[in-house]
Each structure stands twice: as C-alpha cells, then as structure tokens.
Amino acid sequence: MKKIEIKELRTFLILWSTQALSQLGSVMTSFALTLWLYEKTGSALQTALLSICSYVPYILMSVFAGAFSDRWDKKKVMLVCDFLAACCTIGVLGLLKTDLLRPVHMYILNGINGLMNTVQQPASDVAMTLITPEKYYQKTSGLRSFSNSLITILNPVFATALFSFGGMEAVIYIDLGTFGIAFAALLFWIRIPSAGYGKGAQKEGLMATVKSGLKYLYDNPMIFTLILFLAGVNFVASAFDAVLPAYILPRENGGERILGIVSSCAGIATLIGSMIVTLLPAPKDRIRVIYLTMLFALGTENFLLAFFRLPVLWGLSQIIGWILVPLMNANLDVVLRKTIPVQMQGRVYSCRNTLQFFTIPLGLFTGGFMVDKVCEPIMASDSADGLLWFLFGRGKGSGAAMMMFFLGILGVSICLIFGHILKKYRFSEE
Helix, strand or coil: CCHHHHHHCHHHHHHHHHHHHHHHHHHHHHHHHHHHHHHHHCCHHHHHHHHHHHHHHHHHHHHHHHHHHHHCCHHHHHHHHHHHHHHHHHHHHHHHHCCCCCHHHHHHHHHHHHHHHHHHHHHHHHHHHHCCCHHHHHHHHHHHHHHHHHHHHHHHHHHHHHHHHHHHHHHHHHHHHHHHHHHHHHHHHCCCCCCCCCHHHHHCCHHHHHHHHHHHHHHCHHHHHHHHHHHHHHHHHHHHHHHHHHHHCCCCCCCHHHHHHHHHHHHHHHHHHHHHHHHCCCCCCHHHHHHHHHHHHHCCHHHHHHHCCCHHHHHHHHHHHHCCHHHHHHHHHHHHHHHCCHHHHHHHHHHHHHHHHCHHHHHHHHHHHHHHHHHHHHHHCCCCCHHHHHHHCCCCCHHHHHHHHHHHHHHHHHHHHHHHHHCCCCCCCC
C-alpha cells in the first residue's frame, strides 16, 4: 500500500485493525463454547442452538436497528453495543467460575449478544463508508475480507489450543483483552463524520424510516433479487456450519484438533482470495461474478466432504469451496455501496440483513435436526445398505456426510435458479 493511500485511509486502518482484533477474541470464545457444549451434550442440534439464539434477535430486530442507526451517532452506538456485549462475556466467565454454566445460560447470553450485534452492524457498515474515500471501496472491502479470513484461520487454532491447555477461562480472558484495545481505539482515536442528514430526516418517524428502507428494496429489484439469492445461499451455508462439527468431532480420525485445522483451511482459502481481490481490476459484470462464485463454492465443497474420508482431503475441500468467497463479497459490497445512497444505507442494510439472514437460524436448525433425527438414525439402522456405507462411511458422522450430500444438491439448485433470474440485470458504476 502506497504512503499516500495509508495517509488517506489512516482512520479506516485504525478502526478496521482494532475491530478485527476484537472480533478474533469474540469468535474464539464462540468456537470454544461450541466445543464445550458438544462435549457436554454430543448433540448437533443443541450445539447449533447457540448460533440460532444469536441470530433470532438479529433477524427480528434488524429492520428497526437500521432506522435507529440512521438517526443516532454511529460512534456512540458502536461503543455502547461493544460494552454490553463484553458484559455478556463477563457473565459467562462468572457462571463458569462458579460451576453454574448451563446450556440455557449460554442461549440467553448469546441472544443478548445477538441483539447488540443487530444494532451495531448497520452503524459499523455506515461508519466504514463514511471514513473511506469512494475510490478505495474495493481495496478496503478486500482488506476487510483479508481480516475476516485471517480470523477464520487463527480462531479455531488459537481457541482449540487455549481451550485444551487453559480451559474456557483462558479463552474468555483473551476475548476481554482484545475488547479493551478496540474500545479504547474507537473512544480516543476515531472520529466518524456525519452522514449529512437534513432536519427533515432527523424528524422522520421510526416506522416511516423503516418503511423507506423497505420501499427502497421494493423499488430496486436487482438489489432485492440479490438479497433473496444470498438468503438461499445463507440457508445452505448455515446448515453446513451445524453439520461440520457433527461430521468431524465423533470420527476416529477427527476430534477437536482436526476440526480446528479443517476450519482454519477455510480461512486460508479466503485469505488467499482476499489478497487476489485487492489486486484484481473491476470486472465488467459484477452481478455475474456474484452468482458464479457461489455456484462454484456450493457445488464443490459439500459434495467433496460427503465422500472424502481423510482429514487432509477435508481441508482441501474447505480451500476449494472458500477461495472465491471474498471475490463474491467484494463485488456485492461495491454494488451495495454504489447503489444505495449513504444517508439511507443504515436502514436499507438492516432491511437487507433481515431478509438475507433470516434463513441462517432456519439453516442451523435444519442442519442439526437432520443430522440428529434423520441422517444418523438412517445410517445406524439395519436398513442401511452397502451403497450408503460405501458413499458415506460407517459409524457416527456418516449421517452428517449424507447431509453434506443433500446440501450440495440444494446449493447448486439455488445458484442455477437465481443465476437465470439475475442474468437480466446489469450494474452500472457510472
């Protein structure tokens, strides 16, 4: 990065790097809690409920959070939400130290965390737009994908190591330390400019603000269709997230360490993909790039994992499936930022979040339910024949492999259907 670029992006770089560090601490705690809960219950569904409880308030309240975000000071929103989320983490620590931590406590605290994330995310998205010159949108999107990829690599490795040697408490202490760094940086060194709302916008009623966000999507069918497409993709991806621990943890050649390594392979792939994104010129057709990259991702990883038996091949499957995801994210980010007026981005992003992410808890529940109640019982029953054993293996985990196969079929179908619809749209960057 050139010296002049560093100077122009100084505020972005400080906010991006410190928030990414805090995010690493948070996802390490989430990963360690997943290991802790699966150890206690052995259930894919109960483990998936952790993520479901995080997403339910996000889905229900996101459309209102954007309206609040467009009316409130972005920096104050981010500070308050970060502080309250840290309080939830301290609550987990207190329950753990007194040996009172139970799954129900984790579900409740995850729900509160999800609510804080619901309010914070649209404020954070708009803040990134406000502190970034337009000519750097693709580059900064690539940098954000880079940090997300690095987090995906480091999170399972660090979380598994800390969990194995220091227990949940060690992971939580690291989480709180990274929170302190990000909170101080935002409080003392970041100034987020106003989005330039007029007095009329400030006086606009809450429901009117929400309706204006929904109306914008209704009046822009290209954006609306993209959101519905990604809702389908998120259903498949979240079901995959629920299935993967049940696929690896119970196997003889699996376990916590292998799950951490395989999860890190997804981060390695997105790290490489993010580096590529920062170097690539703008494509001629961003919409086409979005659905073709998802067709490749969903049409490879699920099928490969369904049939592979060796950990090294599981890691290879993750790399193949995730390497083009940053390219999709960067192009989607540019389409949204250049299409949606900045003064409406908070409310529109939140409406988008509700529509695009409501499928995530459904996918998590479906993935966990199908593994526990359908696929594993089928593979364990006397009716399982030689073909099923040949395709998906034997023992616990084979049902999760069967579910991976079903997710591959569903993912390809979604991409082909929406790809046909999206062909008629063209995105202009003029």
